[in-house]
Amino acid sequence: MNSATQTAVTGNLDTDADALRRKLPAQDIFSFPFRSERGIRFLVFFADPLTDKELLGEQVVRPLLRYEGTPAAAQVGENLTAPERRAESALDKLAEEVLAGNPVLLWEGMDKALVVGTKKVFVRAIAEPTTDVAVKGPREGFIEDIKINTSLIRRRLKTPALRIEMLNVGRRSHTFVALCWLDGITPQKTVDEIRSKLRRIDIDILPDSSYLTHFLISRPHSLLKQVGTTEKPDIFCAKIAEGRVGILADGSPIALTLPYLLVEDFQSSEDYFVPSNRASFTRILRLLALFCAIYLPAFYIAAQLFKLQLFPVKLLLTIAGSIQDIPLSPSLEMLLVLFVLEVINEASIRMPKYVGMALSVVGALVLGETAVSAGFVSTPAIIIIAFSGIGLYAVPNLIETTSTLRLIMLLIAGSIGTYGIILFTAYLLVCLVTTENYGAPLLAPLSPLIKHDLRDALVKYDFDALSRRPVALRSRNKRRHA
Amino acid sequence: MNRISARQLFFFLACIAPVGKLVLMPAQLVHDVGNDLLFPAAINCLLQSGAVFCVLTLVRSQKSFYTLVAERAGRAAAKIILALLMLFLFYAAIMPILEQSLLVQNIFYDTLPSVLTFAPFFLFSLFLCAKPLSCRGRLWDLLGPLAIVAFVGVLAFSVGQADFGALLPAGISGVGSIFKGAARSLGWFCDSAILLVLLGKLEYRKGIALRGMLFYLLGGAAVLLFLAVFYGVFSDIALRQIFAFTKISKYFSGITVLGRIDFLFIYLLAFVMAFYCSLPLHACVECANLLFGDGKVKTPLYSAAVNAVMFSLTVLLNLSFLRTGEVILYKLFWIFLLFCLLLPVLSVFLRRTPHEKF
Numbered sequence: 001m002n003s004a005t006q007t008a009v010t011g012n013l014d015t016d017a018d019a020l021r022r023k024l025p026a027q028d029i030f031s032f033p034f035r036s037e038r039g040i041r042f043l044v045f046f047a048d049p050l051t052d053k054e055l056l057g058e059q060v061v062r063p064l065l066r067y068e069g070t071p072a073a074a075q076v077g078e079n080l081t082a083p084e085r086r087a088e089s090a091l092d093k094l095a096e097e098v099l100a101g102n103p104v105l106l107w108e109g110m111d112k113a114l115v116v117g118t119k120k121v122f123v124r125a126i127a128e129p130t131t132d133v134a135v136k137g138p139r140e141g142f143i144e145d146i147k148i149n150t151s152l153i154r155r156r157l158k159t160p161a162l163r164i165e166m167l168n169v170g171r172r173s174h175t176f177v178a179l180c181w182l183d184g185i186t187p188q189k190t191v192d193e194i195r196s197k198l199r200r201i202d203i204d205i206l207p208d209s210s211y212l213t214h215f216l217i218s219r220p221h222s223l224l225k226q227v228g229t230t231e232k233p234d235i236f237c238a239k240i241a242e243g244r245v246g247i248l249a250d251g252s253p254i255a256l257t258l259p260y261l262l263v264e265d266f267q268s269s270e271d272y273f274v275p276s277n278r279a280s281f282t283r284i285l286r287l288l289a290l291f292c293a294i295y296l297p298a299f300y301i302a303a304q305l306f307k308l309q310l311f312p313v314k315l316l317l318t319i320a321g322s323i324q325d326i327p328l329s330p331s332l333e334m335l336l337v338l339f340v341l342e343v344i345n346e347a348s349i350r351m352p353k354y355v356g357m358a359l360s361v362v363g364a365l366v367l368g369e370t371a372v373s374a375g376f377v378s379t380p381a382i383i384i385i386a387f388s389g390i391g392l393y394a395v396p397n398l399i400e401t402t403s404t405l406r407l408i409m410l411l412i413a414g415s416i417g418t419y420g421i422i423l424f425t426a427y428l429l430v431c432l433v434t435t436e437n438y439g440a441p442l443l444a445p446l447s448p449l450i451k452h453d454l455r456d457a458l459v460k461y462d463f464d465a466l467s468r469r470p471v472a473l474r475s476r477n478k479r480r481h482a
Numbered sequence: 483m484n485r486i487s488a489r490q491l492f493f494f495l496a497c498i499a500p501v502g503k504l505v506l507m508p509a510q511l512v513h514d515v516g517n518d519l520l521f522p523a524a525i526n527c528l529l530q531s532g533a534v535f536c537v538l539t540l541v542r543s544q545k546s547f548y549t550l551v552a553e554r555a556g557r558a559a560a561k562i563i564l565a566l567l568m569l570f571l572f573y574a575a576i577m578p579i580l581e582q583s584l585l586v587q588n589i590f591y592d593t594l595p596s597v598l599t600f601a602p603f604f605l606f607s608l609f610l611c612a613k614p615l616s617c618r619g620r621l622w623d624l625l626g627p628l629a630i631v632a633f634v635g636v637l638a639f640s641v642g643q644a645d646f647g648a649l650l651p652a653g654i655s656g657v658g659s660i661f662k663g664a665a666r667s668l669g670w671f672c673d674s675a676i677l678l679v680l681l682g683k684l685e686y687r688k689g690i691a692l693r694g695m696l697f698y699l700l701g702g703a704a705v706l707l708f709l710a711v712f713y714g715v716f717s718d719i720a721l722r723q724i725f726a727f728t729k730i731s732k733y734f735s736g737i738t739v740l741g742r743i744d745f746l747f748i749y750l751l752a753f754v755m756a757f758y759c760s761l762p763l764h765a766c767v768e769c770a771n772l773l774f775g776d777g778k779v780k781t782p783l784y785s786a787a788v789n790a791v792m793f794s795l796t797v798l799l800n801l802s803f804l805r806t807g808e809v810i811l812y813k814l815f816w817i818f819l820l821f822c823l824l825l826p827v828l829s830v831f832l833r834r835t836p837h838e839k840f
Contacts, residue, residue: 306591312741416602419590422753423606430610433620447623449489 008089011111013041016091020045020106023095036067041108045094050101052120055082060105060116071109084117096174123148129231129253131396136273138234146176146250152233153180157241161185167198169212169249173205177212180236180246185469185477187243190438194245194258209249209256216247216258218437225401226437228257228264235269243475259440261472262432263457265397271460279460286394287458293391294406297334298413298421300384304330306417322378331414333377337385338410340367342403345389444472486619486680488687488694493626494618495534496697499673500705501629501751502758505581507670508712508726510811514663515655517648519709519720522663526671527702533674533826534698537681538691540832546682548772550832561773567678568769570821572788574672575762576795577810579603580803582759583796585752589728597800604793607760611785615768616683621757629754633704635747637711639731644714668818669811672762673698674826679765727751763788 006019017031024045032044042064046056059082069075073087088094089112094104101119126148129141142149150164165179177198181191194216201215210229217226228244230236231253239257240246247256266286271279303310304319311319326333344363348356371377392402405428412420435442445453453470455461467482469475503523511519540550547567552560583600591599653660684690712730716723723729731744763785770784799806 306593307745308592309742310745312739315741416599417590418749419586419599419752420602422749423602423756426753426756427606427609429621429624430613430617433624434613434617441620443620443624447620448487449623 007091009091009094009106009111009113011109013043013106013108016106016113017043017045019091020094020098020104023091024098029098032061034061034065036064038068040067040071043106044103045098045106046103047098047101050099050120051103052118055118055120056103056116059118060103071107073110073112073114076105076107076110077114080114080116082116082118086115087112088115089113100174121145121147126152132230132232132235132269134232134268134270134273137269138232140233141231142233142236142248142253142255144251144253146178146248149233149248149253149255150178150180153237153246156233156237157182162240165195167195169198169201169203170206171202171204173207175206176250177206177209178248180240180248182240182243185241185243185475186245187439187474187476190259191245193438194247198247206249207251209247209252209254212247212249212256216256216437219435222431222435223401223404224431224435224442225262225265225398226260226435226442228260229254229397230257231255232269238269238272239264241480242469243473259438259473260442261440261444261470262442263445265395266458267456267460276460276462280458283458283460289391289394290398290402293388293394294402294409295421296391297338297384297388297406298409299418300380301331301334301410302413302418302421305414319378319380322380325375326378327375328377329414330381331410333381334385334410334414337377337381338407340371341385341389439474440472445470484614484616484683485685486616486622486683487685488690490619490622490626491680491684491690491694492697493622495673495694496701496704497626497629497633498622498754498758499698500633500701500708501754502578503670503705504708504727504751505578505585505755506724506726506807507667508709509721509724511663511667511709512713512720514666515659517650517713518653518655518660519663519713520649520706521653521660522667523706523709524702525660525664526667527699527705529823530671530674531695531698531702533823534677535691535695536830537674537677537826538684538694539830540681541684541686541690543833544682544686546772547678547829549682550829554832564769564773567675567821567825568766568773570675570817571672571679571762571766571769572792573810573817574669574675574821575759575766575792576799577669577807578759578762579792579796580799580806582755583800584803585725585728585755589725589748589752597797600796601793603756603759604789604796606756607763607792608782608785608789610757610760611764611767611788612782615680615764618757618761618764619683625754625757628750632747632750632754633708636727636731636744636751637708639734639736639744639747640715641711642735643733644711645717646710646714648714648717649710665815665819666811668815668822672818672822674823675821676761676765678826678829679768763792 006015009016021031028048030046030048032046034042036042044056044060046053060080063079063081064076067076067079069079077085077087088097094113094115097115098104103116103118105114105116123145124143126140126143128139132141140152142152153164154162159182161183163181163183167177167179169175169177179191179195179198197216198212201212203211206212213227214220219226228239230239236246236255236257244257244259247258266283268282271283299310304323308316323330328336344359344367348359348363351359368382372379372382388406392399392406395402409421409424412424432443433441433447441448444450445457450471452468453472455465456470467480468478469480507523508519511522515522540547543550545553548560548564551563582603583597586600586603587595587597708727708730712723712726713720715730715733728748731747732742734744736743766788767781767784770788771781774780774784
């Protein structure tokens, strides 16, 4: 057979090596030939930067140099000291393994090759994620390596019911994606549906798990968030224990969970480690903060432009005093302040840490103070936008949606007034109510009203009241604890 | 989302249906019967709750109104009745939408803006009417509690200023006037006609008809309470207090310190009202779906057509609101009698087994 058209290992070492080299022409793919004591010819293919060469020498080459047996695959395999090894004959698969960092061992007279797991793993240390900080509770966070991430999950869920299925996504990146669920709890239909959607994904590369969301939701163009995200294994495990499916992607520290309910983002892991009345209070506080953040600037503009009655008389006088010399219209003024806030926000995330402090001084003091004293913007506008900016971060996982909503509300309030705000809210409500993924309504348990699930929604009940899993997720096993 | 549960229906009957009766109806009743305004409203509530009961006895069959009529009288008759019902629903939507339009122009702005300010309502309505009618159930789950909060809020701010003695002596306007007032306010009690369109989408639960009626009566009681407080606050000048729910709490003493804090509840009621006003149009689109077939393109087209015509009517009739009200509520009140009372009552005969329990 011509090595160019060859698809599987033949047993002729030279032909097989040529065929594999043709598939892997990159310069960082090396082949290392050696002979055993009885003269059997071996050849190891490996990707230089990805393979642990020391381990390869120790666990593969050294034992085989002293090998005195026959070329039978089973015998050769038994002589290796590497615990992770697998026979494979398809050349495409072998090439994939080499590119993934696992060396491939070929030898004369055998129509199978051995894939050896001596991949070199470059990982950063497990640290507390910056987006999911908790004062009480576990501090571990996911990292970019999928194996370590799955091990973090396995460590928390030591049950055979935990299923982790590896899939391959990305035509060129061949990124590993792990589908995690608890057998007997998660509805099989949900697992099958997600699996089939993941298998149908046809993209070049998968740089991050967030790329998957587009393919997994019913309304990909919606402004609303439809997939749960977390960087913490404890939250991830809690979510799959409720009957959700978890998805991890190699190279991404952000795990996805489905189906997603909007109330999830008003809950924090800490809520479960503090007394329930405190947890309820903070949840309601988050909701109020978010409402204020979205609506306060809009109502301020609408009241100034269309309905001054909304202000108490004394406040109206104060506001009138501070805006009388402002050259901009109220909506333009508010948009300007919001624009500056967004720019400062964006710049402070991207810029080097060392200049961050300087930026804060320039942003907060110089821009804010000077703009007010120069008469460009009024003090109430700055106070409202500052509060709104802080309020949005009370629910950080929704920041993309809520900051856009705030801007839209502001534009509507400036053009139509309060009735516009009411109608846009009504429109949003219809969108929220009609969005559903994998049979779970986005707004559950508030709409449809699920009495049982309200125990852990905006108000959190005591541990004893939460003995059953959320009804909205339709988990197969209803009881969580006695 | 394919079905409306009994709970969601009860939320509609008890909390959302009353909201539409708080805008112009109170002043209209005062105009007709003075301090006896509770009587015509109570008569309509009782009659309408009976009609609601009759319609809800059909829920058990789990069939749409069209199918039920078709099974009894044939498809041609069913189509004619449904087409008439569709036209009626459109007709019934005119007053609430004109009301809403005036409300927006008068209450949401310090100055009197153009009627076009109300145009975004039709964009929202177009969007909502293109959704399946059954999505209303989930909306009612949220709007129900919101309506309660808003209603209680508005009443809490106003009940302290009410002098209920103003309602006495009762019955001085005479029986004739009371019935005349009831007839003239029939236009605000179209809920049973909407329920006819909801048939087939409502989930059956034992006793749904009786409970539905009781919940409707509960909503009616809330309206009566509101009317009593309204007349108690304004007494003889109540006649001039159109947009009653926005005016009733304005004498609350805390307003000087807190500003018009009652507007939070008023806006909340207006929010619920936006959904309520578009419901007849939504039901109209649903009728069109049944008559002419539905689809991803057809339903939005019906919705666009219905809302475009209604928008044009709103613009045209805006300046002649009083004349329109006279024609619809005074002269053509029998249309409401026909579709909101007679048709629902007659629909009882569509039941296959007349002796089954409700």
